[in-house]
Structure formats: C-alpha cells, structure tokens
Amino acid sequence: MSINQFPVDFMWGTATAAYQIEGAYNEDGRGMSIWDTFSHTPGKVKNGDNGNVACDSYHRVEEDIRLLKELGVKTYRFSISWSRILPNGTGAVNEKGLAYYHRLVDALIDNGIEPFCTLYHWDLPQAIQDQGGWGDRRSIAAFKAFAEVMFKEFGAKIKYWITFNEPWCLAFLSNYLGIHAPGYRDLQLAIDISHHILVAHGEAVKRYRELGFTGQIGIAPNTSWGVPYTQSEADKAACLRLNGWSGDWYLDPIYFGTYPAFMLEWYEKIGHQPPIVEGDMETIHQPIDFIGINYYTSSMNRHHDQAGMLQAEYMNMGAARTDIGWEIYPEGLYQLLRYTADKYGNPDIYITENGACYNDEVDNGRVCDQRRIDYLSQHLVQASRAIADGINLKGYMAWSLMDNFEWAEGYGMRFGLVHVDFDTLVRTKKDSYYWYKHVIANNWFELR
Numbered sequence: 001m002s003i004n005q006f007p008v009d010f011m012w013g014t015a016t017a018a019y020q021i022e023g024a025y026n027e028d029g030r031g032m033s034i035w036d037t038f039s040h041t042p043g044k045v046k047n048g049d050n051g052n053v054a055c056d057s058y059h060r061v062e063e064d065i066r067l068l069k070e071l072g073v074k075t076y077r078f079s080i081s082w083s084r085i086l087p088n089g090t091g092a093v094n095e096k097g098l099a100y101y102h103r104l105v106d107a108l109i110d111n112g113i114e115p116f117c118t119l120y121h122w123d124l125p126q127a128i129q130d131q132g133g134w135g136d137r138r139s140i141a142a143f144k145a146f147a148e149v150m151f152k153e154f155g156a157k158i159k160y161w162i163t164f165n166e167p168w169c170l171a172f173l174s175n176y177l178g179i180h181a182p183g184y185r186d187l188q189l190a191i192d193i194s195h196h197i198l199v200a201h202g203e204a205v206k207r208y209r210e211l212g213f214t215g216q217i218g219i220a221p222n223t224s225w226g227v228p229y230t231q232s233e234a235d236k237a238a239c240l241r242l243n244g245w246s247g248d249w250y251l252d253p254i255y256f257g258t259y260p261a262f263m264l265e266w267y268e269k270i271g272h273q274p275p276i277v278e279g280d281m282e283t284i285h286q287p288i289d290f291i292g293i294n295y296y297t298s299s300m301n302r303h304h305d306q307a308g309m310l311q312a313e314y315m316n317m318g319a320a321r322t323d324i325g326w327e328i329y330p331e332g333l334y335q336l337l338r339y340t341a342d343k344y345g346n347p348d349i350y351i352t353e354n355g356a357c358y359n360d361e362v363d364n365g366r367v368c369d370q371r372r373i374d375y376l377s378q379h380l381v382q383a384s385r386a387i388a389d390g391i392n393l394k395g396y397m398a399w400s401l402m403d404n405f406e407w408a409e410g411y412g413m414r415f416g417l418v419h420v421d422f423d424t425l426v427r428t429k430k431d432s433y434y435w436y437k438h439v440i441a442n443n444w445f446e447l448r
C-alpha cells in the first residue's frame, strides 16, 4: 500500500447539517427551533444572518444529489431537523417533514450513496426549550420519542446513525460560554445538559437495538486537542483537562460507565457535579458501534491559575491559521486518533468532520481554493498515518459539501467544497471539489 493509499472499503464522504443548509424554516409545517429564535435575536449572529433560507437545500434535493454523485462520495452525512418532524418537539408528526427526508434518503440510495444520519445537530425545537430544554430531564424522553419516530420511519433505509453532534458545543459553548443557541452562561446548567444528553444518547441506542435494527449507531464529540507547552506535569494536566472537557467527559461514561475522575474532581473543587440519578450511568453505558471524530484545530496550552475555569492558558505559537482564525495543526488529528484508539479499545472511528474555512470567492466562474486543498491533504496524510499505525479509521467526511450557515459566524465563514452565492443560491464547484473527486476516485492522493 503506497503512502496515502486508503483501504479499499474506506468511506469517503461529505457532511452538512439541517439548520445550516435547508432553509424553508417556516414551510410545510416545520416548527421553530432554538437556532431560529437565536438567529432572529439581534446581536447573536454576525451580520444578523439566519437560517431562514440558508442554501435552500429543502427545495434543491436533486441539485445537491447531483453534486454528491459527481463528487463520487460513498456516504453523505446530513442531520434531521427535529422540529420539521415534530413541530412541537413531541406529539403529532409532520408528514411533510418525513416526506422531505424520504426524498433525500431515497435519492441518496438510488445514487449508491450511503445515508449517514445525525439525529441531533443543535436545532432543538423551541417548544422543548420553552419547557427547560436539555436542562430539564423531560428532554430525555422527548429525544427518545423523536429517535423512535426516526428509527421506525427510516430504520430500513438508514444504516448509520449519530445520536448527537458535538455534545460539548451544545452543552458548554451554548450554555456556559453563551456563544451558540440558546446563549446561557451557567456552568451547572451546562453540566446538567451534558448529563441529560448522555442519558438521552443511551436511551436512543437502547431503543434502536430493542427495535431490532442492525445498523451502526454512535456519537460525534468535537474533541478540541490541547498540546502541552512544556512537558511539565502541570502543563500536561492542563491539556488533559482541556481535552477531557469536550472528549473524555462524554466518551468515558459511554465506554466505561463512569465520568472521568480527573474531571469530576475538577468540577467538585469548584462546587459542581453531574445530576446523576440511579440507573443513568447504566443507560449511558450502552455499547456503540463507532465514534465520530470532528477535528479542525489544536492549541498549545500551559497551566495557569488565573486561566479560566480549566486553568489552561492558550499559548499563541504563531502557527498559520485559516480564515476563521483556527490554527492549522494536522499532527493534532493523528494525536487525537491515537489517544482515542488507545483509551477506548481501538473502536471503529469515522472522521465525521474535518475541513477548513477559506473565504475565496468566484472569479471568472472558478474558485481557486488551493489553501483548502493543502489543509485537507495535510490532514489526510495524518489519517493515512493513523491507519498505517493500526487505528480502525473507517471513513472521512469533509466539512462541508457546500458553504453554509456557520452558526454565530453566519455566512461569512465558508467551509464548502462548493461555493454558494447566498444572494442567488448559485452553487459553484471549487478547485477543492475537483481535487477531492480525484482523491475519492483513486482512493489515494499525492502531496503537492
């Protein structure tokens, strides 16, 4: 196997998410989500952008499928708008919502593309939020019921399921740092939410198995990757906390049935702990089939008493950055994959997101995004290295198929292989699209 050659059954794909691409926010019975509320609130999203129209993918299934088909992907990762299926979060099902996802899934299957479905990608129905959202234990039953509707409706067609995308973002970025919807700044609330979504994850996995489906189900943490500034125990411990915050905090309960002791002790020192009810940890500790790894960047950190809740101080080492300001650190992907494989028993892993923000525009009908090609190839080298090192990496999904609504950054931050003009919605394949098409067709690539 030559360098950068991938296994014959490697699952090449791309990824998107409902609120970021669908639009049609108030059409065909869709209910409001917390991201509709948040993006409609002045000052929350750059330029006052919102997902009302986004990429209009709700009305462009055939067009988007053509892009995927020409790209040659083996799989397409998308997410479900919960409030399009259950407008009030629970209760009556919206048949037009189901019909949209049947159109999408049927078109994928008809074109030989494996649907890879994320149940929850941050867009909680506002009706659930109005009852306390993920901070209220009733959200667990609501999510289980939503998952059951989806399993019964699509379980024969969809063989790959992710319960939650980036639990750290939906818990801490959204309810402690206040940067994403619903925008609270409450550490205990974020810890409560983390626990409730883990129980909800376990309930969904249990229900999937009880219903007799034999597909694969997992979770996709966004593990930030901290690299110690020095090899001192203090700096290494600071990075362990930073990585544990978004990774181990979710994966330890799933794989070991317990929260990581070093994080529990850290929270207890400052008066916080998860709201564990008897039986919760057993529910969370359901066997899963894979871990989805979302990787973008790493950061060098050292211990500093005054450096925030984790006492981990970011050290700017002058690394190159993408247009969103995230450092480019391809080696961090290998290190994260190695750590995850070593700690959790070398499970199947899919890179469910990796990509770069570069805001190149269309010039004479072309988008020259060589920087994105360089970023992707440097990270694929690390993925290839991980496979050579015995890690069970099974697939890679580039974030994203197309430019889309990048949450609090709005439309100004572009991650797509396909450029979207958000005034006309015209899609233009970037140079990186053609490069990735070549990589998939050949199942290998050459570094420039």
Ligand SMILES: CCOCCOc1ccc(-c2cn(C[C@@H]3NC[C@@H](O)[C@H]3O)nn2)cc1
Pocket: 017, 020, 165, 166, 169, 173, 177, 179, 222, 294, 296, 353, 399, 406, 407
């Ligand atoms: C400690 C202070 O930090 C301040 C900003 O903190 C973050 C962290 C992480 C993110 C972030 C954004 N993305 C990309 C998305 N992943 C899912 C998909 O929807 C993509 O659009 N991943 N992580 C943003 C902001």
